[in-house]
Amino acid sequence: MSSDGDNDDFLYEDEYDDGFDQDEEIDIDSTSEPDVYDAMSPAIEEAPQKKPYDVSWKVKTLQEIIDMQNKEISKVQALLEVPSSSAAILLRHYVWNSEKLQEQFWNDPSQALEEAGLSPSSSPTARTTALPPSPTKRSNRSLRPGPSSLLKRTRSTQPTGPFECPICCMEYDYSSTYSMGCDHRFCKDCWIEYLSGKIKGEGESAKIQCMESGCKRIVREEVIDDLVTKDISKRYHNLLNAAFVADSPTLRWCPHPNCEYIIECSQAPTRMLNQLVPTVECKCGNDLCFGCGYAASHRPVLCRIVRLWEKKCADDSETANWLQANTKECSKCQSTIEKNGGCNHMTCKKCKYEFCWVCMGPWSEHGTSWYQCNRYDEKSGIDARDTQAKSRASLERYLHYFNRWANHEHSAKLDAEFYQKTEKKMEQMQNSGNLSWIEVQFAKQAVDAVIKARITLKWSYCMAFYLKRNNMTELFEDNQRDLERAVENLGYLLEQNISDTDSIAKLRQDITNQAAYVQKRHDILMDDTLRGYLERRWEFTVDT
Amino acid sequence: MSGLSTKRLMKELADIQSKGTPEGIILLSADSMEEWVFLISVLGEETIYKGETFALRMKFGNRYPIDVPEVTFLANEQYQPPLHPHVYSNGHICASILGNEWSPVLNAVAICITMQSMLASNKKKERPEGNDRYVRTAPSNPKLTRWHYDDDTV
Ligand SMILES: [Zn+2]
Ligand SMILES: [Zn+2]
Ligand SMILES: [Zn+2]
Ligand SMILES: [Zn+2]
Numbered sequence: 136m137s138s139d140g141d142n143d144d145f146l147y148e149d150e151y152d153d154g155f156d157q158d159e160e161i162d163i164d165s166t167s168e169p170d171v172y173d174a175m176s177p178a179i180e181e182a183p184q185k186k187p188y189d190v191s192w193k194v195k196t197l198q199e200i201i202d203m204q205n206k207e208i209s210k211v212q213a214l215l216e217v218p219s220s221s222a223a224i225l226l227r228h229y230v231w232n233s234e235k236l237q238e239q240f241w242n243d244p245s246q247a248l249e250e251a252g253l254s255p256s257s258s259p260t261a262r263t264t265a266l267p268p269s270p271t272k273r274s275n276r277s278l279r280p281g282p283s284s285l286l287k288r289t290r291s292t293q294p295t296g297p298f299e300c301p302i303c304c305m306e307y308d309y310s311s312t313y314s315m316g317c318d319h320r321f322c323k324d325c326w327i328e329y330l331s332g333k334i335k336g337e338g339e340s341a342k343i344q345c346m347e348s349g350c351k352r353i354v355r356e357e358v359i360d361d362l363v364t365k366d367i368s369k370r371y372h373n374l375l376n377a378a379f380v381a382d383s384p385t386l387r388w389c390p391h392p393n394c395e396y397i398i399e400c401s402q403a404p405t406r407m408l409n410q411l412v413p414t415v416e417c418k419c420g421n422d423l424c425f426g427c428g429y430a431a432s433h434r435p436v437l438c439r440i441v442r443l444w445e446k447k448c449a450d451d452s453e454t455a456n457w458l459q460a461n462t463k464e465c466s467k468c469q470s471t472i473e474k475n476g477g478c479n480h481m482t483c484k485k486c487k488y489e490f491c492w493v494c495m496g497p498w499s500e501h502g503t504s505w506y507q508c509n510r511y512d513e514k515s516g517i518d519a520r521d522t523q524a525k526s527r528a529s530l531e532r533y534l535h536y537f538n539r540w541a542n543h544e545h546s547a548k549l550d551a552e553f554y555q556k557t558e559k560k561m562e563q564m565q566n567s568g569n570l571s572w573i574e575v576q577f578a579k580q581a582v583d584a585v586i587k588a589r590i591t592l593k594w595s596y597c598m599a600f601y602l603k604r605n606n607m608t609e610l611f612e613d614n615q616r617d618l619e620r621a622v623e624n625l626g627y628l629l630e631q632n633i634s635d636t637d638s639i640a641k642l643r644q645d646i647t648n649q650a651a652y653v654q655k656r657h658d659i660l661m662d663d664t665l666r667g668y669l670e671r672r673w674e675f676t677v678d679t
Numbered sequence: 680m681s682g683l684s685t686k687r688l689m690k691e692l693a694d695i696q697s698k699g700t701p702e703g704i705i706l707l708s709a710d711s712m713e714e715w716v717f718l719i720s721v722l723g724e725e726t727i728y729k730g731e732t733f734a735l736r737m738k739f740g741n742r743y744p745i746d747v748p749e750v751t752f753l754a755n756e757q758y759q760p761p762l763h764p765h766v767y768s769n770g771h772i773c774a775s776i777l778g779n780e781w782s783p784v785l786n787a788v789a790i791c792i793t794m795q796s797m798l799a800s801n802k803k804k805e806r807p808e809g810n811d812r813y814v815r816t817a818p819s820n821p822k823l824t825r826w827h828y829d830d831d832t833v
Contacts, residue, residue: 302744302783303683304690321783328683328745329783348782 188411188665192400192425194418197376200386200397204379207233215240220355225251227341227375228353230382252344252353253316300325302346313362315354319347327362330354334367340374387423390430394419408438409679410668435664436594439679444597448537536600543593550586557582557629568639577643581629581650588622588657595660603674607667614663618656625649684743688712691786704791707734714738716753717791721798728798734758735794736770737787747781749822750790762804765797769814771821773807778826 185191195203204223211233212222228251229236240247248254297306300322307322314320329346333339343359345352356375360368380386385401396417403413403425413425414432422431427438436444483489561575595615602608628646633639667673695706705718717735721728734753740746751770752760760770767773776785776793807813817824 302687304687319784325683325745325783328742332742332745346783348780348784350782 186662186665187669190400190402190411190413190415190425192398192402192413192415194389195386195397195399197395197397200376200380204231204376207231211236215244220357221248221253223356224253224341224353227378228252231379249351252342252351298322313358315345315352315358317345317347317350317352319345319350319352321346323362330359330363331367334359334363334371334374338374340371341378387425387428389417389419389421390423390428391417391419391421394421398423398425400425410671412437412665412668432590433594434591435661436598437668437679440597440601440675440677441594443601443677444540447533451533451537533600536596540593540596543589543596546589547586547593553582553586554579560629560633563633564639564643568633568636570639570643574643577647577650578629581625581646581653584650584653584657585622585625585629588618588653591657591661592619592622595664598664601675601677603676605674607672607674611664611667611673614656614660618653618660621649621653621656625653683745684739684741685712687744688739688787691788695788700788701792701795703795704788712739715787717787719791719795719798721795723799726799727801727804728761731761732758733761733798735791737790744783744786747777747822748787748790749820750777750794751821761798762806763798763801764803764805764807767807767810767813767817769817771813771817771824773826775826777821 204226207226208219208222211217211226212219214237215222215225217225225236225240225247226233229239236247239250245254298309298312298320299306300312302321302325305322305324311324312320312322313326325346330343333343341353343354344350345354359371363371377388380388380397384404385399387398387400389396389398394417396419398415398417400413400415403411405426408426411426412434414422414434415425416422423429424431424433424438424441427441429438429441433441557578561578564570564575564578565572592615595611595618599608599612599615602611625646628642628649631642633642664673689712692709700706700717703720703722707716707718709715715737717737718732719735720732734757736751736753738749740748750772752758752766752772754760754768754770760766760768765773772794774793774797776790813824
């Protein structure tokens with residue numbers, strides 16, 4: 136973590152005096168509703184042992200992000216004895232690395248200032264009346280026009296008489312003009328037009344330079360605030376904050392729509408992303424990946440693999456479209472079957488044929504023999520004799536995993552429906568089965584378990600697609616298959632109709648047991664896979 | 680701000696009429712305050728463009744000179760864009776002065792001078808890498824292209 140240590144210093148400094156944040160400092164297993172846990176069972180107060188693959192994080196408000204910057208700015212201001220707007224420009228130039236800034240500054244103050252766009256002498260054209268020969272910029276030298284007398288500039292060193300703005304060619308009183316330390320004077324109207332265009336049109340903020348050709352002088356915050364409209368100034372500050380977050384390896388905006396929180400995490404630098412999947416939960420209630428900004432958990436798959444997979448799916452979108460079709464035909468009577476629930480155990484309404492939605496094979500084979508639906512049979516590909524057969528085999532291999540991935544993706548889209556159906560059933564049980572509200576909560580908990588397991592299963596097929604075939608991969612697919620079966624069984628139980636009080640009691644017991652089993656299988660797959668990265672157990676067909 | 684470009688261009692025009700343009704640069708047409716065309720030739724015996732004349736068209740928006748004008752070499756029956764590693768066969772030019780290094784204190788003649796010196800320093804008549812691909816997909820307005828200025832000295 137050494138390379139990020141510099142940034143951590145200031146980003147973490149105010150953690151200790153901030154009691155409000157204390158209960159954010161918990162690990163992933165207990166992120167939801169820490170207050171409720173505390174109130175209900177004091178035993179959980181001692182946080183569960185943090186897993187080696189989990190990360191800690193904090194959720195910050197925009198104001199806290201602003202405070203962070205201000206704090207750093209005033210520190211640098213005091214240390215270097217420069218105005219606060221200069222401190223801000225210096226810090227932004229040194230990407231908020233205050234140690235590096237101090238080192239450079241004390242080494243050569245005027246050079247540090249000049250590089251950041253603050254030195255009055257940073258403009259070579261300040262004392263000339265000619266058009267922009269920019270002698271200090273070697274690479275542009277031949278491009279720059281030579282001295283030309285077309286637009287003579289009135290020097291600001293003679294503030295008498297009217298001033299003709301070299302941009303709009305209108306005459307102004309000096310009070311309606313403005314120049315920075317570089318002495319390049321222009322009318323305020325031109326400044327406003329220029330600054331507004333940079334901010335609104337080009338989304339620039341920290342790097343807006345003087346209007347003079349070749350002048351690197353950065354326009355100060357308070358100058359911009361003073362000149363532009365309130366709306367544009369607001370946008371300017373939003374851009375500054377966005378740049379601060381983007382520049383900081385320990386900060387990330389929550390990607391969920393309308394959420395303005397920022398996640399702070401120092402334990403998932405880029406170089407760790409080949410062994411960590413830093414799923415975090417925002418205060419808006421949604422999960423995200425701190426590593427890549429994916430707007431949901433993609434555990435247990437590494438960020439890089441997710442990116443490859445998404446690209447592959449986009450490239451093969453035609454095949455994907457064909458596969459994602461939500462209707463299939465019953466392989467016995469050919470009538471169209473629409474999938475409207477989460478369970479893969481399908482029964483054709485017409486001929487009562489029971490089959491598996493994923494492989495379309497008879498369900499009976501799934502029930503008695505092991506669930507073989509998750510593993511692609513590589514042997515059929517080995518027999519491929521010519522390249523055409525080989526590429527077909529490779530497409531089939533992809534389709535095998537994609538099909539299963541897409542199936543869970545599709546089920547996830549039906550979550551709301553699944554909850555609704557379950558809620559209805561819960562009401563029914565309360566009415567006909569004489570169960571209390573609390574006694575029927577098992578059904579909702581079971582649905583929660585199914586949905587969580589499905590997301591993990593979905594990503595596990597992406598993982599399996601990129602895994603090399605070896606013993607470890609077989610163990611992975613065994614765990615995957617066990618979870619797949621457990622989820623299917625629970626889904627099937629949840630779709631059962633309730634008839635009488637006795638059967639409700641039995642069903643409740645079965646569902647509760649099966650939900651616990653799903654949770655257990657889920658945790659085993661997740662824990663084993665995430666530990667596997669740290670133990671370097673997984674070998675991929677691509678670079679991670 | 681609609682008056683901004685007009686007033687400024689009138690002033691530039693007046694300056695050109697009273698003081699003339701640098702050698703090798705001729706204002707061919709300035710029929711409106713929206714579009715001007717200059718003729719550019721490279722002076723001296725050393726140049727690989729000896730005897731050639733190119734037409735540089737500038738389209739000024741009403742935010743000129745805050746915004747850079749749209750600048751292209753004409754490509755028609757009469758004029759062809761120069762063969763230059765930063766000039767595409769459709770007349771689009773990749774030069775930082777027309778992008779991130781544009782400054783509102785620059786003007787039409789300054790652009791001409793820059794183009795002239797860009798041609799003068801060139802030793803090799805060739806199109807940019809990927810010319811055909813770019814020309815096939817390029818927007819008509821070169822300002823919509825995201826240029827990557829790697830080496831302006833060529
Ligand atoms: Zn002006
Ligand atoms: Zn300046
Ligand atoms: Zn959020
Ligand atoms: Zn990620």
